[in-house]
Amino acid sequence: MTDNLPYAEVIGDPIAQSKSPIIHKFWLEKLGIKADYRLFHVKPDELADYIAARRKDPDWQGCNVTIPHKLAVMDHVSDPGGVRASIGAMNTVARAENGDLFGTNTDAGGFFAPIADVPLAGQDVVVVGAGGAAQAVLFALSRIEVGSVTIINRNVLKASALLARFGLKGQALEHGSAFPPARLFVNASALGMKGQDELVVNLDHLPDDVIVYDLVYAPIKTKLLQAASARNLETIDGLAMLIGQAAVAFEIFFGQSPPLEHDDELRKLLLA
Structure with missing residues (x-):
């Protein structure tokens, strides 16, 4: 699916409006990380199958979760940080070292x-x-x-x-x-x-x-x-929160902190 490169995604319904790929690909390029990040349209009745399929894909590092899946996704992944009891919604799913999928929230x-x-x-x-x-x-x-x-x-x-x-x-x-x-x-x-x-x-x-x-x-x-x-x-505007939550997710997915010193350049790219 990605030429055996590690990759992450953002899922939602609708999803075409998401700017997350621009952000993550910008950071991947700046850091020279050979990986990919993309959109994937998942309808509510497809969520369980999506998680099941990605669970079997070793190249998949995780996904950001947007409307309308932030509540429903909690039923399909583990919750080591107690997100269900605290925030009550997940916006990020990732793969743990043991291969298990867990959810967290970077929105707050x-x-x-x-x-x-x-x-x-x-x-x-x-x-x-x-x-x-x-x-x-x-x-x-x-x-x-x-x-x-x-x-x-x-x-x-x-x-x-x-x-x-x-x-x-x-x-x-x-x-x-x-x-x-x-x-x-x-x-x-x-x-x-x-x-x-x-x-x-x-x-x-x-x-x-x-x-x-x-x-x-x-x-x-x-x-x-x-x-x-x-x-x-x-x-x-919404870019402030989008970039902030993406920075936390990026480190979870790819194991490195994003180069936030380029935020002005990134924001111009997002506004283009």
């Missing part, structure tokens, strides 16, 4: 990296979404002891359960509901992604010091970020 660290220097302890946050990415976000927020968290989601009961799970105080609201001011506004849903519905929210009542953080990276400049920029609000 990738999400937190761009805001590590922002004093968010005790500050209120709004999060859109309650899926795998949102769970990584909530896990990270619980570790920095933010104030009240408002989750906006179609399924309010699911969102309320996540607040309880991560020990966060706050509320769950349906889409279209008025939400309170916050220091950080995060879109952790697929809304706004190419091929998905737009995220429709009114940012007018948010304070001038709010950070608007959209995890969507296809397109990079989402309607949400455009609206935030029109108000001169600070924004963080």
